[in-house]
Amino acid sequence: MKEPLVSIIILNWNGKKWLQQLLPSLKKITYKPLEVIVVNNGSTDDSAEYIKKSHSYIKILELKKNVGYAGGNNRGVKSATGKYILLMNNDTLVTNDFVAPLVKAMEKDNTIGMLQPQIRSLIDRDALDSVGSYLTSTGFLYHYGYLKSYKGEKYQKQMPVYSIKGACFIMRKNDYMRLGGFDEDFICYVEETDFCHRVWLSGKKVFYFPDSYMYHYGGGDMRVMTKDDLTMLRSFRNRIWSYCKNLSILELIKILPVHILFCEVFILFALLTGKVRHSFGAQMGILACIPLLPKIIKKRKIIQQQIRKVEDKDILPFIFRNPRISYYIYLFSSLKGFKD
Template sequence: MVKQKSKKGLVSLIIINYNGGRVTLECIESILKQDYKKIEIIVSDNGSKDDSIQQIKKRFPKVLILELGENKGYAGGINEGLKRSSGEYIIVMNNDLILRKNTITEIIKRKEEADIFGVKNYYVSRPDTLWATGVKLNRLIMKAKLVGTMEKDVGQYDKTNFEHLVGSFLFIKRKVFDKIGGFDEDIFCYYEETEFQERARRNGFRILFVPKATLLHHVAYSSGGGSNVTTDYYLVRNRGKFIRKYQVWYLKPVAYSSLLVETILRPIKQIAKFKFRGSLNSWRGFFDFLKGIGGRKNF
């Protein structure tokens, strides 16, 4: 990735939009209400079929819109946004978030303590209930799991030193990208933020959870609302790629065995919900991983 000249103190927010409509507009509006004003907003649009882009242009003419014309996934959309960004700091984020007024300010206060920063996510529908605070990576089987989901927030995670942060919103110093490059587009979506953070950690960069920085999350709006058969494909395939790249050789048999179990269980769960169409997509993901296939999958 080509190094960009950055403007000191400027925060570039890169939003990934795909048929986001009203949700994307709410997200941008919350950004413009931040008490930290040195910002630029970039929307990477992954070939939306709705009128998202027209609405953004009409309501927020100063927002830079990158019309990519096709679905490049989360990783590709972020990387395109990075090429056009000018900030010393980069925020990569979903379009289904509503920031609190002081979200960015709380991170800026602690900017000397780390290189990548995460925030506390609450449900939009339940603003006193956590969606996630961080990510627990099981290093035996190399499987990532959100921490705090559906729990009432009583500060139980405020002093936790997470190894990985929630990928819906990451505040990243530009120097991280300058050294390790952007997001892995071969992953396309799911596990791309886990891979990026693991790569950053292994290059000596520090990760910090900032509990006073909070936001509201519509949760999986941009990917269709929670678990689905398309998600099953990417989670299995990309976890396999993550294992291959980062697990030590003598633990790979354990991790791959766990991946096979996940591949078997996901169709059972889908069928139990009477979701028959595409219920075997986890197997497609598993075999595509074995064949080294990456990027976007056309179903």
């Protein structure tokens, strides 16, 4: 029986140095048939010239301007012709046989809407970059397994997660399109979590799948998540936006006030420790939600009326996990010392 076509979509912005590492590894993938698309997201370097010269089999989707992670991937998926779309960051490295197990698992179980392989760190190849994340009662995500040894027994099991990491995941193209893809108003940050929430609401599941693994440079320290005020603004704004769109009224009443309280604690902590720009960015992110309320309500109505097929009580056992309180101390410094 002929295997289904998989479209690998790589988002690139001035990332020639990363493509020089990733693209040769893609050539060694044993799974066929494959379609590889590089979305050149407003790049001004010579990424496109490098691809044309050294990897002519790759399709290039040229975008005149950078439309963000969400917009770039949405355009890449729209141009893909495969049954499955496999989205990857450009700062990744793949193993020869990582695609086949993912496709096999998806073909076997139609209730799986999204699948993430085990993502290991390119900085420390013994460490996990992502298993996936869980929703907590504080609204901050529990990044399960982050920076822990991939050899740990608990990380060798397939498990449902609230959210995958956008560095690498596979899903059916028709599911992606049916659920609307990434929310382009997010631009970047939290968009994969928002999308995963919609996958769960649609009645399908999101899984971590350790039978397949690859590498991502991004794994190193949570401090890269708080490097500037714009990052903080988008992260804090988009997280609140996502909950307002996707949670039931009951769960929203439970989680949102606690989340905002924890946000304000973080803002105060950042201010007291001299991280004024972080503090300012986070506060602006919270305040930015207020003028966006009409748009949030409109999007919420579409999700709750057209996408939601299951109640929160039916999915919370799979997506909700509270870590110990010490997790929140580690979260904004380094999670390496925290034990799951």
